Amino acid sequence: MTTMLLFPGDVVPELPTPQKTNTALKVGPGLTYTPPDKVVAHRVGELHVDDRKCAVWMEGNGKRYIPSLNDAVIATVLRSTSDSYILAIPSSTSPAPASIQALLPHLAFPQATKKTRPILHPGCTVYARVSLANKHMDPELECYDAESQKAEGFGELKGGMVFNVSLGMARRLLGDGKKIRQLQLRARKAEGTEAEGGEISNGMEVLEELGRVLAFEIAVGRNGRVWVDSEDTKVTLCVGSCIQKSEYLTGDEQRALVREALRKL
Amino acid sequence: MTDRRRINGPSDGTTPIVYAGVPKAKQLPPRAPDALRKIFLKTSLTPPATGSSFLELPSPAPAGTPTLKLTASVYGPRPLPPSAPFSPHARLTAELKFAPFSTPHKRRGYVRDAVERDLSVQLQNALVKSIKTAAYPKSGIDIFITVLDCEGGLDGDDDDGVEVGLMNVLAGAITCASAAVADAGIECVDLVSGGVAALVRRAPAGGDAMDVDLPAPVVVLDPSPADGGQVVSAAVVGYMAGRDEVTLLWTKGAMETADQGGDELDLLMDGAITTATAVRLVLNEAVKERLLLGIARSRLKKEGGGDVLMS
Numbered sequence: 001m002t003t004m005l006l007f008p009g010d011v012v013p014e015l016p017t018p019q020k021t022n023t024a025l026k027v028g029p030g031l032t033y034t035p036p037d038k039v040v041a042h043r044v045g046e047l048h049v050d051d052r053k054c055a056v057w058m059e060g061n062g063k064r065y066i067p068s069l070n071d072a073v074i075a076t077v078l079r080s081t082s083d084s085y086i087l088a089i090p091s092s093t094s095p096a097p098a099s100i101q102a103l104l105p106h107l108a109f110p111q112a113t114k115k116t117r118p119i120l121h122p123g124c125t126v127y128a129r130v131s132l133a134n135k136h137m138d139p140e141l142e143c144y145d146a147e148s149q150k151a152e153g154f155g156e157l158k159g160g161m162v163f164n165v166s167l168g169m170a171r172r173l174l175g176d177g178k179k180i181r182q183l184q185l186r187a188r189k190a191e192g193t194e195a196e197g198g199e200i201s202n203g204m205e206v207l208e209e210l211g212r213v214l215a216f217e218i219a220v221g222r223n224g225r226v227w228v229d230s231e232d233t234k235v236t237l238c239v240g241s242c243i244q245k246s247e248y249l250t251g252d253e254q255r256a257l258v259r260e261a262l263r264k265l
Numbered sequence: 266m267t268d269r270r271r272i273n274g275p276s277d278g279t280t281p282i283v284y285a286g287v288p289k290a291k292q293l294p295p296r297a298p299d300a301l302r303k304i305f306l307k308t309s310l311t312p313p314a315t316g317s318s319f320l321e322l323p324s325p326a327p328a329g330t331p332t333l334k335l336t337a338s339v340y341g342p343r344p345l346p347p348s349a350p351f352s353p354h355a356r357l358t359a360e361l362k363f364a365p366f367s368t369p370h371k372r373r374g375y376v377r378d379a380v381e382r383d384l385s386v387q388l389q390n391a392l393v394k395s396i397k398t399a400a401y402p403k404s405g406i407d408i409f410i411t412v413l414d415c416e417g418g419l420d421g422d423d424d425d426g427v428e429v430g431l432m433n434v435l436a437g438a439i440t441c442a443s444a445a446v447a448d449a450g451i452e453c454v455d456l457v458s459g460g461v462a463a464l465v466r467r468a469p470a471g472g473d474a475m476d477v478d479l480p481a482p483v484v485v486l487d488p489s490p491a492d493g494g495q496v497v498s499a500a501v502v503g504y505m506a507g508r509d510e511v512t513l514l515w516t517k518g519a520m521e522t523a524d525q526g527g528d529e530l531d532l533l534m535d536g537a538i539t540t541a542t543a544v545r546l547v548l549n550e551a552v553k554e555r556l557l558l559g560i561a562r563s564r565l566k567k568e569g570g571g572d573v574l575m576s
Contacts, residue, residue, distance in 0.1 A: 009506075044556060136402050
């Protein structure tokens with residue numbers, strides 16, 4: 001399977017043909033659809049086509065995070081107003097004051113009332129979900145799961161340490177790599193070249209390998225921040241540095257890196 | 266008795282500093298009029314910037330020959346300060362600065378001068394049409410270009426012809442800034458690349474300067490101030506190859522337009538567009554190189570790496 005790279009202004013050469021008549025074509029980020037059948041790339045990236053879901057999207061690796069609905073992010077509390085907290089959503093390169101500001105209403109916590117709301121102080125790290133993303137307005141955050149209305153891991157992150165990774169790496173850590181891997185495996189199967197081309201990494205080997213030996217807590221924000229906590233500071237630092245180093249490594253190299261780090265620990 | 270109110274010189278005197286002479290620029294091997302110089306372009310070299318790139322022309326340059334070296338860094342889209350008025354589009358600012366040591370024979374000041382301001386505005390105009398500013402309301406995108414080294418040819422024009430140094434700087438800056446914009450992942454409709462072409466009249470070998478029969482000027486792509494010959498007129502374009510659109514045109518010198526019965530302007534523009542199209546290939550390769558580095562994780566083989574050279 002060859003990688004298809006597109007540059008701004010390039011036209012997507014072949015669009016997936018819907019298998020059922022009533023499926024609409026889904027055009028993902030980085031692409032713009034011009035009727036009747038032209039899709040133009042507006043960003044540099046790798047094109048992915050999913051025939052089954054009839055979807056096209058671009059996978060790139062930016063440094064600046066733009067909020068979108070239902071993304072889990074790691075944000076920092078700047079201050080509190082009468083009914084909401086003002087948070088900064090930092091990207092991997094931007095310091096907190098130069099980042100996007102977001103609102104986290106006081107009542108956007110599971111079972112929060114005016115009297116029983118969690119108190120967050122300026123500087124706190126919060127793991128939250130984007131509940132409103134609109135390019136014209138400041139994004140809004142929530143600290144509970146949309147379906148179950150329970151915390152599900154969202155809320156203040158106490159202790160631990162936050163590490164920076166690129167946006168592409170953060171997406172892979174959250175499992176997007178697995179989807180792409182499945183797509184590629186399916187494409188190979190269709191071409192009948194399963195044995196060739198070597199192993200395809202899902203970008204998460206580092207976490208799987210670390211989790212087998214060490215005990216730690218981790219939260220990954222789509223804004224390129226990774227929060228790690230464990231009983232031992234040494235373990236926290238080891239996990240963080242392994243994740244940061246594994247950005248450009250293949251699956252086998254990631255495993256080797258973790259083995260080396262564990263030996264030194 | 267020394268005067269306490271003035272700064273006195275040292276009592277024992279000093280000797281004036283003697284500088285080694287400026288080495289003469291070596292003569293480059295002659296190029297064919299339609300041959301372009303090789304470009305070195307690499308992205309993501311400034312860690313704090315959202316996107317950045319470095320351009321060197323020509324590359325590899327023999328020691329002692331003048332080169333053009335530029336860095337571009339893009340910051341943003343970042344929120345505008347609260348004091349800024351509301352803007353439904355992203356506000357793009359481009360700033361071009363010559364480093365004090367960039368020009369041969371002469372140091373430049375730190376304060377922005379008229380030339381730098383003029384080039385900044387042209388650069389901004391060339392880029393703003395390619396970026397989807399409507400996608401980022403209330404934000405600012407800042408592009409900073411630093412000229413680290415330039416080939417000279419920055420003096421004013423005279424009867425002897427026009428100077429193409431500034432045009433080369435502008436074309437390089439457009440290409441370099443586009444690479445940085447693509448590296449930053451900012452949405453844009455197309456990438457802009459810069460190209461220069463000039464009408465050059467070369468003196469016939471062994472001919473008398475006062476010869477009445479001057480040779481007809483020929484279109485030279487990517488002219489260098491070190492090439493020699495009398496540059497009659499020159500043009501620089503910012504060109505979006507994917508959409509076949511010109512975002513910027515700057516011409517210098519005397520040329521005949523179509524309504525005067527000549528086609529010199531068209532020749533120059535076509536030449537500059539040809540250059541820009543070729544430069545776009547280098548731009549694509551440079552951006553691709555960085556992208557493949559990230560994609561390589563999923564294949565066992567690492568692709569890319571090494572210099573991007575235009576052949």
